[in-house]
Amino acid sequence: MDAFFVSVEELFDPSLKGKPVVVGGKPDQRGVVSAASYAARKFGVHSAMPLRTAYKLCPQAIFVEGHPHRYRDVSRQVHDVLRAFSPLVEMASIDEAYLDVTGTERLHGPPMRAAHRLHEAIKEQTKLNCSIGISTARLVSKVCSDQAKPNGVLWVLPGCEARFLAPLDVRKIPGVGKVMEASLAKLGIRKVGDLARLDEPFLEEQFGKWGLALAGKSKGLDAGGWFDSPVGDPGDPKSISHEHTFDQDTADRERLGASLSHLSEMVGRRLREHGLWARTVQIKFRYSDFSTFTRAHTLDHATQIDTELLAEAKSLFDRHWSGKPIRLIGVHAGNLVRGEGQMSLLDQGHSDRWGKALAAADAMRDKYGESAVGLAGGLRGRFQERVHENPVGLPGKGPRKDSLE
DNA sequence: TCTGGGGTCCTAGGACCC
DNA sequence: TCTGGGGTCCTAGGACCC
Numbered sequence: 001m002d003a004f005f006v007s008v009e010e011l012f013d014p015s016l017k018g019k020p021v022v023v024g025g026k027p028d029q030r031g032v033v034s035a036a037s038y039a040a041r042k043f044g045v046h047s048a049m050p051l052r053t054a055y056k057l058c059p060q061a062i063f064v065e066g067h068p069h070r071y072r073d074v075s076r077q078v079h080d081v082l083r084a085f086s087p088l089v090e091m092a093s094i095d096e097a098y099l100d101v102t103g104t105e106r107l108h109g110p111p112m113r114a115a116h117r118l119h120e121a122i123k124e125q126t127k128l129n130c131s132i133g134i135s136t137a138r139l140v141s142k143v144c145s146d147q148a149k150p151n152g153v154l155w156v157l158p159g160c161e162a163r164f165l166a167p168l169d170v171r172k173i174p175g176v177g178k179v180m181e182a183s184l185a186k187l188g189i190r191k192v193g194d195l196a197r198l199d200e201p202f203l204e205e206q207f208g209k210w211g212l213a214l215a216g217k218s219k220g221l222d223a224g225g226w227f228d229s230p231v232g233d234p235g236d237p238k239s240i241s242h243e244h245t246f247d248q249d250t251a252d253r254e255r256l257g258a259s260l261s262h263l264s265e266m267v268g269r270r271l272r273e274h275g276l277w278a279r280t281v282q283i284k285f286r287y288s289d290f291s292t293f294t295r296a297h298t299l300d301h302a303t304q305i306d307t308e309l310l311a312e313a314k315s316l317f318d319r320h321w322s323g324k325p326i327r328l329i330g331v332h333a334g335n336l337v338r339g340e341g342q343m344s345l346l347d348q349g350h351s352d353r354w355g356k357a358l359a360a361a362d363a364m365r366d367k368y369g370e371s372a373v374g375l376a377g378g379l380r381g382r383f384q385e386r387v388h389e390n391p392v393g394l395p396g397k398g399p400r401k402d403s404l405e
Numbered sequence: 406t407c408t409g410g411g412g413t414c415c416t417a418g419g420a421c422c423c
Numbered sequence: 424t425c426t427g428g429g430g431t432c433c434t435a436g437g438a439c440c441c
Contacts, residue, residue, distance in 0.1 A: 004441095024409080031409050034441090047441080053406040093412095093441045175414095177439050209415075210438095225414070243410060280433085290408070296434055328409085335433095 001078065002129040002150045004095035005035035005066055008074050011127060012067075020045070020061040027055030027063050030245055034066060038150065071095075077126050085118055090231045098138055100231040115153045135161060137222045138231070143172055161220025166193030173217050174227075175210075183207070192218050236276060236338060241284075242266040243330025249288045251325040260313045261375050263331040268306035269362055271333060277302035278333035281312035285321065286328035294332075295320045302337050306358060306375060309333065 001007065005023040010016045020040035025031040033054050036045040043058035054061065075094045082089045085108070088100035101114060108114035115132045122130050133145030134155040141156075143165065148154035156164045165173075170192055171181050187206070189195055195203075195218035203211035209224070216223020242263045250256065260283070271278060282296035295316045303309065313331050364372045 030407090034409080048409090050406060050408050053408085056406075096441075175439065179438060237412080238414095239412070241411065245409060282434090292436090294435060298433060330410090 001095040002131055003035055003037060004128075005071055006037040007128050008070050009064055009066070010037075011074075012070065016062060020058050022051070022054050022058070022061045022063045023066040024054075025051050025063065025065055027051050027059075030247065036061075074126060074128070078122060078128075078130075081121050081125050082118075085121070088231050090234060096142075098141070098231045111155055112153070115155070119153055135220075137161060137220055138227045139174065139217055139222050140164065140220045142174060143168070146172070156220075162196055162218075165218065165220055166191065166196060168192050170195060173214070175217070175225075176214070180207075180210075236336065237274065238336060239332060239334045240267055240270045240274070240276070240278070240336070241282075241330060241332035242270075243284060243328055243332075245286075245328045246326070249325035249327045251323065256317070256321075256326060256329060257314065259329050260317060260331060261310055263329070264310035264313050265306045265374055266370075267331050267333050268304055268309050268358065269365065271304040271336075272358065272362060276336045276338055277304045278309070279303075279335035279337065280333070281309055281316070282332040282334060283313050283316045283320075284328070284330035284332060285317070285326055287322075288325050288327055290327070292328075293320065296332075296334070298335060302335075305355075310375070 006016075006021050009021060009023060016037075018039060019037065020043065021037040022033055022040055022045060023036070024034040029051055031051050033045060033047050033049045033051060035047055036054070040054075040058055040061050043061070045054045045058050045061065051063070055063070071094055075091070078095075079089065079091055079097070082097055082099060086099045086101050086104060090098045092098055099118075101108065101111075104114065108117060111134045115134055119130065119132055122128065129151040131145045131148040131151060132153045133141040133143070133148055134153070135141045135144055136156075136158050140161045144154045144156050147168075168191065169181075170176050170184050170189060173192060176184070183206075184190070184195070189198070195214060198215070200212060200215045203215045205211070207214065213224035217227075222228050244259055244263060246255075246259075267278075279302045280296055280298045282294055284292065284294045286292040297312055297316055299312070309331065317329075361373045
């Protein structure tokens with residue numbers, strides 16, 4: 001999709017059209033640009049840029065917080081259009097998808113006509129512009145859809161992949177970022193064509209497994225990793241995490257504890273949504289100087305219970321926090337397994353009761369919103385006066401710190 | 406330029422096992 | 424007693440993507 005977040009904002013507020021718009025937050029907030037309109041890009045504003053920098057470059061821009069739910073809804077609409085077109089669809093992100101249209105020629109016509117039909121269908125049903133790249137490989141299609149922006153369709157004929165890529169900067173290859181670009185530049189490699197001319201053993205020696213894949217990519221092959229896999233459902237997530245950057249750095253133990261509590265609940269909720277259980281709990285923290293640490297612990301069983309995630313997160317935090325002010329804190333669940341994790345027998349009764357309570361809490365959140373219900377610890381500092389010891393007696397006996405309010 | 410939040414994949418060292 | 428080779432799992436960090 002072209003300038004996706006901005007375009008969705010324009011859909012809901014047409015007065016934004018044609019103006020410099022920055023999605024990501026207010027200019028005095030900690031944060032970065034999620035998306036910038038083409039008018040804002042003219043001033044040098046681009047995604048991932050700090051909001052304060054964007055403001056300096058383009059103070060007249062309209063800064064909006066954004067509406068993640070709307071983006072998700074529209075993304076689903078796009079997905080529906082694509083699925084009607086071909087069953088082999090893979091959403092690669094909220095605004096990007098791959099379609100395998102092998103053998104649909106009798107249905108949709110030759111590639112160019114098929115792409116234009118799809119382009120029109122998306123415009124008609126979502127009122128949004130997109131760009132389409134057509135080729136024999138995922139990698140080439142992605143690069144060529146980027147080249148087709150805005151609102152274009154581009155087809156790289158079979159056999160022309162390497163010739164299409166050769167004049168482009170190496171940075172255009174997905175997976176080549178700032179660091180790789182700099183390492184390649186040191187070797188005098190700036191264009192994809194330079195890369196394609198080198199022999200594979202040299203690239204492997206220089207960059208390991210990645211170098212080898214890179215050699216293939218430069219020639220237009222889906223060499224190695226994700227690009228190599230067939231188009232289709234990507235399957236279960238491998239990790240689930242939530243993190244939070246404070247408006248101002250804090251060393252307030254209560255606030256940090258409340259954050260860990262809230263983040264653990266969000267992670268637990270998403271685990272239950274997916275039917276996944278986590279064996280590894282990891283916390284992340286970042287100090288004022290931006291130094292960032294992660295600390296992990298792997299359990300002997302898998303869990304999806306908020307209080308258990310929280311207990312691990314808290315214990316990791318208490319053991320490793322230096323006491324200095326913190327900018328960011330996060331909770332991460334990894335080593336995910338599907339279905340029932342083996343609960344220790346002792347905990348079985350305990351987890352059953354929590355299971356029921358958590359299901360009820362999730363249902364309330366579905367109905368009334370994310371902040372409808374939470375662990376008492378997570379409310380501390382937000383609704384201090386409302387926190388009593390286990391007001392509804394759920395689900396433990398008597399007062400307890402982690403009761404559900 | 407004062408740097409979000411959600412992910413994936415890779416590397417490297419160490420513990421541990423046979 | 425100076426010490427192999429293969430494997431797996433765990434942990435920490437980092438590059439990269441949208």
